[in-house]
Amino acid sequence: MLSIIEGYNYDIFISYRQKDNKGDRWVSEFVEALKTELESTFKEEISVYFDINPHDGLLETHDVDASLKDKLKCLVFIPIISRTYCDPKSFAWEHEFKAFVEEASRDQFGLKVKLINGNVASRVLPIRIHDLDISDLKECESVLGGVLRGIEFIYKEPGVNKPLTADDDEKKNLNKTKYRIQINKVANAIKEIISSIGQPIPQKEEVLKEVFKPISVSPKNNKTKIIVATAIILALIALGFFFFSKILKPSKSIEKSIAVLPFKNDSPNDSTTYFLDGVMEEILTNLQTVKDLRVISRTSVEQYRKQTKSIPEIAKELGVNYIAEGSGQKSGNKFRLRVQLLKADKEGHLWAKSYEQENPGAKDYFSIQSQIAQAIATQLEAVITPQEKRFIEKTHTANLDAFDAYLKGEFYRKKETKDDLETAMKYYNVALEKDPDYALAYCGIALVCNESLGMGYLSPSEGIPQMYIALMTAQKLDSTLAEVHLGLASYETIKWDWKSSESEFQKAIRINPNFSEARAQYSFLLSQIGSSEDAMAQIEQALKLAPYDPVVKYLYSFDLLYFHRYNDAISVSREVLKIDPNCGPGLFALMFALHLNGRYDEALEQWKKSYYIAYPGFVHAFNQGYNKAGYLGALRLEADTLVSQSKTAYVNPGDIASLYICSGNKERALDCMERAFEIHDINVTGLTLPIYDCLHNEPRFQALCKKMNLPIK
Secondary structure, eight states, X not given: OOOSXXXXXXXEEEEOOGGGGSSSOHHHHHHHHHHHHHHTTXXXXXXXXXXXXXXXXXXXXXXXXXXXXXXXXXXXXXXXXXXXXXXXXXXXXXXXXXXHHHHHHHSSSOSEEEOXXXXXXXXXXXXXXXXXXXXXXXXXXXXXXXXOOOEEOEEEETTEEEEOOTTSOTTTSTTOOOHHHHHHHHXXXXXXXXXXXTOOOOOHHHHHHHHXXXXXXXXXXXXXXXXXXXXXXXXXXXXXXXXXXXXXXXXXXXXXXXXXXXXXXXXXXXXXXXHHHHHHHHHHHHHHTXXXXXXXXXXXXXXXXXXXXXXXXXXXXXXXXXXXXXXXEEETTEEEEEEXXXXXXXXXXXXXXXXXXXXXXXXXXXXXXXXXXXXXXXXXXXXXXHHHHXXXXXXXXXXXXXXXXXXXXXXXXXXXXXXXXXXXXXXXXXXXXXXXTOHHHHHHHHHHHHHHHHHTSSOHXXXXXXXXXXXXXXXXXXXXXXXXXXXXXXXXXXXTOHHHHHHHHHHHHHHOTTOHHHHHXXXXXXXXXXXXXXXXXXXXXXXXXOTTOHHHHHHHHHHHHHTTOHHHHHHXXXXXXXXXXXXXXXXXXXXHHHHHTTOHHHHHHHHHXXXXXXXXXXXXXXXXXXXXXXXXXXXXXXXXXXXXXXXXXXOOHXXXXXXXXXXXXXXXXHHHXXXXXXXXXXXXXXXXXXXXXXXXXXXXXXXXXXXXXXXXX
C-alpha cells in the first residue's frame, strides 16, 4: 500500500528488536492498537510497515540497501526504544534507525518538519518502553542529533521497569499514565507530523492575497494616496515574487560530510612536510570524533597532495559536501598556518583563518588544532557533545620534541615497508625518551608490532611481548584513546578471544565513529567468526569513510572471499594493487580469489609475486616445481623449500600452510597450522578462509578450531 503522499511507499515504519516482542508480544499489541486509533484519527487510510516476524541481522536479500530501501521510504519512523534496542551492532539500529535518519535528512522534507502550529518536530517519533541507562540515552541522541523526545509507555513501581500494557492499573503506576491515552497521543502526534508534511504549498497569488489586505482611503487626497499605495504594492509584489519563490521551496538537509586535503608546505625545505602532515592529521582526528560528521580518512585524500583538480571535482570523487584545505610553514621558531573551508559546489570559502606563533610549544599546536576543528564543526552546524569537546581540547604531550618525534614515527609507519616500520619504531622511542607518559607513542609501538607480525617481519616470540607491554602502558596512561582500543582488539585476536576483541573494536568505534581502519578490521574479525552480514555492514561504512584506502579495500576483498564472491574479490584486489603494487595482503587476497575461481595460471603469477616480496633473499622454487608437475607442483615444491629454510630463518607457518592446502596436501597443511597455533602466529586465523573448506570434516581441523573457538560451517 502506498503513502498518502506521492513518492513514499509507507506512511509509518515501525522498527523494533525481536526480543521485545517475545512472550506477551507487546509490540504486536501496540501496533494493532495504534492501527485502530489511526482509523478514527485520519480520514485517509494510513499505511503501516511492521515486520511481524523479523530476524535480527538477517535480510530478505544479501543487499541491505535493496532489502530496506523501499520500506524506509516513509513519512514517520517509530523506533520502539528499549534496553535491547540501544545496541549499535544490532540490525534494527544500524539498518533501520540510523538508515532512516540518513535517508530522511536527504529527502525533500528533511528530518525535521515545521508543524502547522509553528513548532518543529522530528519525523522520528520514539516510543520508549523502558527507562534507559545514560550511555544508551546518549547513543540514541547521537543518532538523532538532539535530545531524545518521544511518548513513554513505561510502567513504574519501585524496582519495576517494564512496558506499560492495557491491563496495568494507572493508580499503581508512578507515572499515572493510561495505555489508551498514550496510544491516542501517538496517533495525534503522527497526524500533526503527516499533516504538516502534506500541507500544499500556496501559490504565489494566494500568498499575496493573504499578505496585502485591501486599503481604505479617505475622500481627501484620494487620487494621490491611490497612486502612492499602488506603487508600494507593485514594488512589494515584485519583491514578493523574488523572495517567496525561495522561501516556499522545501529545504533539503545537506549531509555534514567533509574531507581535509593534505596541507601545502610553504617552506623552502621539504623536510618539514611531516610536521604539516601531523598538524593536518590531528585536525582530521579531532573532526573524526564528532559523531555528527562524516569525515574521509587521511589515506583517501593523500592522492590529492599535488592536486590539479577543482574542489567540486575532488568533492564529487570523495562523495563529500565540504572540503577543508590549508597551507603553512615551520621555520626555526616560527610557525604559520592558514586554513579554509569550502562548499563542494563552490570555489569560494565558507570560512578561513590564519594562525601564527613565535616560539610555540606543544600546547600551542594542540590548541590551534583544537580551535580549527571546532571552528569547522561550528560552520557545518555539527553538534559537539561535551565528551567530544573534551577529547578535541586534550593535550597529548607538553613536550614539543616528543610531539615532533611522534609525528615522524607516524609518517614512516604508514609506509608499511620493513625499513620504514623500523624507522617509525625508532622515532616512537625518541618520543618516549622526551615524554615517558606519551600514550600515543606507546600506541604507535603497538601498531608497528602488529603490522610487523602480520607481514612476517617479526616472529610472535619477539613481537607479541613488545605489543602487550606497549598496549598496557598506553591503556594505563589514557584509556580514552581509540588507538588504544584498536591495538587491544588486535591483541585479543592473537589470544583467540573473539568476544573481547569484538568489544574493543566497538569501543574504538564509539570513541571515533569515523575510524575507518577500526571498522575495516572489525569487519574482517566478524567474517572470520562467521558474522558475515554484520561484517559487510561495517566494511560498507569503512568504504564510505575511506574510499581509496588500500588497507580498507584489501580487507574488503577478504570479506568478499568469505562471501564466495570471488570475481568481486579479484576486482577489488586489483584496485588495491593499482594504489600500491606491492601491498602484501592485497596480493594474497588476489591469489586466493584467482585460485578459488580456477584461474590457476593467473594465480601462479600472484603466488610468485607475493612470496618474492614477503620473503626476499630466500630461495624460491615455483618455476622448478611448475616445470616438473604444473601448477600444483609449483605450490608444493615452494612449500617444501620454505619449510627447509624455516630452520634458519623465521617463516610464517600460515604462509606455508596456504601453499600446501592449495596444492592438495591436507596433512602438511594441518601440520603447519598446528605449528602456527603453538607459536601464536597471527595468520592462523586464516583457517576460516574458503581455501580451507575442504578440511571441515577432518578431526584435526575440528580440534584446532575448537581450541581457537572458531566456528566451523
